[in-house]
Amino acid sequence: MTESLTASSNGKPRVRFAPSPTGFLHVGSARTFIFNWLYARRNGGTMILRLDDTDVERNTDASVNSIFEGLKWLGLGWDEEYKQSARLDLHRKIAWSIFEKGLAYRDFTPAHSGESERSGAQGTWLFNPGMRELPGEESDQRAAAGEPFALRFRVPREIGQVVRFTDAVYGEQAKAGADIEDFALLRSDGMPTYHLASCADDADLRISHIIRGQDHLTNTFKHVLIFEAAGFPPPQFAHLPLLVAPDGTKLSKRRHGPVVSVTTYRDAGFLAEAFINFLCLLGWSPKNDREQMSRQELIDAFSLEGINRANAVVNFKEPAATPEETFDPKAVWLNAEHIRGLAIEDLSRSLLPIVQGAGFSVTPEKMLRVTPLIRERIKLLRDVLTAADFFFVEQLAPYDPAELIPQKGDAAMAGRVLEKAQSVLANVEFKHDPLDRALRAAAQELGVKAGQMFQPIRVAVCGRKNAPPLFETLEVLGQATTLARIAQAIAKLG
């Protein structure tokens, strides 16, 4: 690893997404992935996926699967893939090289039990101060005797010692060494900590730009210390504002439910392109009022300069009412926009498995005919089930016969209209124009308005008032089904 001192050999950026497999793929993580990917693609660089799985206790295979599942749905891909657990020798080697330089020390204090001993209120932030000054000889002896220890970084805390770096988003950053605790590099079981493993791998993989959540902004001072101690030039840093819930708190599954998981969006019928588009608009702006953008347009427009600094709220409804209300309205709107932008063939292909999965029997040909009628009427792919169900069922679900009654009309008018329709539709070609002419003429003969004519028919064939345009609908439904449903409606009225 030490041979590559330049962050990038060919001047092309190398970026990474480094999730720790301790849960499902979070929307915030997805956005981090997307920004890294966009940066790589925009600049002809390399996108690396690295599983930061050094926390053996909390890592699960289910989580690894969930992350891949989410990433697969996004469909962006990556160029190289690594697993930290396979690189432990590298991490330890670097940790000990830091120790050799006198920049780390052994801490023989037994590990704390986590939660109970958090520093803070008491102001005791520097852990086990005595250990920092332990004479080297005694340290060696205790280690040789088999006493367990953690390896801690010896942070330079003389007055005037300041750690600095430039963040591409937050600008110049500086922090006094005296305000940085002696963080651990190696745990007493010999496993590297996140800080060490992350920096060791970033250096070894020649990562040129670290684009990650702002929760790491203050950790970066530690990382700069590690890079320098290990003899590597630190990469460029760009921290992203965090995604938060409407209540301002960090997105968490326990508090906010499934809306924080990427697969929830997939399962609700979001298009990956729309979801990506939505996430990009949280904390980044192309600065030209563009909102709806394709993947390629995002690549072309992406730059670190467009990233802003304040946390962004994902504006979902806390108690999750209807599926549509669950999500940020802008995400839903963008999805509808992307759906409208899809070619009928492509949309139809996405809709088909959803309809079939819901138990309807439908052929690709039928789906292709239904799709144009609902494309502008659905916001989420799954809406097809409520917007087009009547095209697929043999028997309409029960509906209120009162719905058949037209505006400013009564049951008698509904009856007359339906009976007239019955006779007219029995002798007309089921194509848009002939249907249009025949039904309008019929309305005139009955002395009712076109709307009063169409409404009872619409309800009779669709089972509800709000539906796609009538003639197209009848055309797809066909004469037999139409006449059967009208007959049933007349029976209901009677």
Place this chain on the structure above:
RNA sequence: GGCGCUAUCGUCUAGGGGUUAGGACGGAAGAUUCUCAAUCUUCAAACCCGGGUUCGAUUCCCGGUAGCGCUACCA
């Protein structure tokens, strides 16, 4: 507690020493179509507070407040 980051309509954001503070979502009203949707038009809606610098601050500086983050042998 310490350290750090942040602050423009309800939300996402643009802007920036002098602007009618712009766009989008959502909301309201209207137009249009056979209903719905789509589309179009219009309306309501914001610079956290206090000082300073300045002829002039929403913008720059300081302070406050609030929110968030880090402060683990988690990541």
